[in-house]
Amino acid sequence: MKQVTAALVGAGLRGAHVYSNYALEHPEEFRVVAVAEPDEKRRLMFAKKHGIPKHLQFQRDEELFQQEKLADCAMICTQDRMHFKPVIKAMEKGYHVLCEKPMSPEREEIIKMGEMAQKYDRILSVCHVLRYSPFFVKLKSLLSEKRIGRLISIQHMEEVGFWHYAHSFVRGNWRRAEESSPMILQKCCHDMDILLWLAESSCVKISSFGALSYFKEENAPEHAPAYCLDGCVHREECPFYAPRFYLEHPKAEEDGFVYGVTQEASPKNIMEALRKGPYGRCVFHCDNTVVDHQAVNLEFDNQVTASFVMTAFTSQCARRIRLMGTKGEIKGDMGAGIIEILDFVSGAAEVIRLHTPEKGHNGSDTSMMRDFVRMIGEGMPGKTEAAVSVASHLMALAAEEARLDGMVIDFPKYVRRI
Known part of the structure; x- marks a missing residue:
């Protein structure tokens, strides 16, 4: 396979520290040769790292x-509302494109991107990394083998984790739907895509419920200051006390959250950044608007039904799923890499334990990059076509509309309306 070259647009956490790392790990396959990034420090650090x-x-x-x-190819890893123009420009210029999810929070832009990929005959691969995880690949295989007969119902939960939610969706870049995108699109378009993939049918109806219930001013403890380091008297009992997380929580370093606070992650620099920076704010005194819990119900054309729950109020950042069929059921925990198959006829239970790396969506990020590189270098088919990504993104936006309007969305009519 020839070496595939890439230009990176947006040297933030995902672009610079996740997807581009594939070039450092597999230099014979992939190399980043150009970068566009408005932050000079980030741009220079990335350029030095990749020569x-x-x-x-x-x-x-x-x-x-x-x-x-x-x-x-071009890797478009800017903020949610900044994807459309560079994706279109890249395809017009002759680049294949890897686009960070979500494609866009605007329905018309999502559809246009899919149409342009077809018009210019370009690979437009959206970072639906879960399709590449050993966990969901195995679930897909078990369903294809009819291990539980005909699939009837799916129950799926995304446990965002109290610390991840506070970092990204209360203090961080994705806290305001008006500036980024709704929670169900930004965080959960992965999950809409997985439900569509497992159901193997078009979505026909969607309803949804949820709200921002906890992370707001009215729930602030008495005398809680605007910033954690302004002498907060509740620091010993507050799970969201910023210095504790960024200096002591292992996930702050492992998952790269600390680099959202400061590029130079020494204790001194972290404390200075928290003193008056966005990640040092009290979680009850931020300007966040995205929901902290949401439930979505879906019906597919083949009569499979699915229920999905996203919640901030969990100790782990995890995904758990239950697949119910006519001859058995499957229970799965993605983070633990455990799948349990229960057979209705024999009553037997089989437990499958998968090797799932802790980092990178349990190894999905690396698998996705390998697939993308080989799609370009060897002409291999990918797991996520642009048209499928368009459908799952529109499902997420329809779910948000159903939540806001308190109605059941007829999804085919919703798409035709656009």
Whole structure:
């Protein structure tokens, strides 16, 4: 396979520290040759890490795309509302595209991106990384083998984790639907995609309920200051006390959350950044608007029904699922890598234990990048076509509309309306 080259647009956490790392781990397969990033410190650090010369470092993506085509593909890893223009420009310029999810919070832009991929005959791969996890690949295989007969119902839960939710959706970049996207799209378009994949049928009806119930001013303890480091008297009993998480919680380092606070993650720099920076704010005194819990019910054309729950109020960041069929049921825990199959006829239970790395969505990030690189380098088919990503994104937006309007959405009519 020839080495595939890439240009990175947006050197943030996912772009610079997750997807691009595949180039460092597999240099014979993949190399990042150009970068566009407005933050000078991030741009220079990334360029140094990947050996990118000065003339291939750009402040804005527009500058990158003004050049002659520089690479085989472009990785678009900007914020949610900044994907559309560079994705379209990249495809027009001749690049295949890896786009961070969600594609866009705007329905018309999502559809347009799918149409342009078809028009220009480009690979547009959206980062629905769960399809690449050993866990969901195995579940898909078991369903295809009819191990539980005909699939009838799915029960799926995303446990966001109290600490992850506070970092990303109360203090962080995805806290306001108006500036990024609704929670059900930003965090859970993964899950809508998985439900669509497992059900193997088109969605026909959607309803949803949920709210921002806890992380708001009215629930602030008495005398809680605007910033944790402004002498908060509740620090010993508050699970969201910022210095404790960013200095002591192992996930702050493992999952890279600390680099959202400061690029130079020494204790001194972390404390200084928390003193008046966004990640040091009291979780009850932020300007967040996205829900902290939501339930979605779905019906598919083949009469499979699914219920999905997203909640911030869990100790773990995990996904758990239950698949119920005519001859048995499957229970699964993605993080633990455990799948249990229960047979109705024999009463036997089989337990499958998978190797699931802790980092990178349990190994999904690396598997997705390998698939994307080989789609370009070897012409291999991928697991996520642009048209399928469009459908699952629209399911998430329909769920949000159902939540806000208190109604059941007829999904085919919803799509035709757009």
